[in-house]
Amino acid sequence: MTCDRLVCANCAGPVSEARCAVCRAERDRRHxxxxxxxxxxxxxxxxxxxxxxxxxxxxxxxxx
Structure with a gap:
């Protein structure tokens, strides 16, 4: 699964946009x-x- 389809549980934004620290960490881990x-x-x-x-x-x- 790509980051485009993931929604962050912390900020409710797409993980691909990396709005918060949790999104950025998950996006970096997946990459x-x-x-x-x-x-x-x-x-x-x-x-x-x-x-x-x-x-x-x-x-x-x-x-x-």
Whole structure:
């Protein structure tokens, strides 16, 4: 989830605007952790299955 959709419980403003210290801290924490923090377990599973399917296809193509 990006900061654009988060609402601060402290000031009730969008976290992306960083109106208060709580917003700024959360925005900075999310930016430091990178894009992988927003991945859900379902998304990670889908990525893993896709990677396995591509590896299987590459293995079969190399064998022929």
């Amino acid at each position: 430091r952790q990178g894009p992988l923090i927003s991945l859900t377990p379902a998304t990670l599973l889908a990525l893993l299955l896709t990677l396995l399917a591509v590896a299987l296809l590459a293995h079969q193509a190399a064998g022929t």
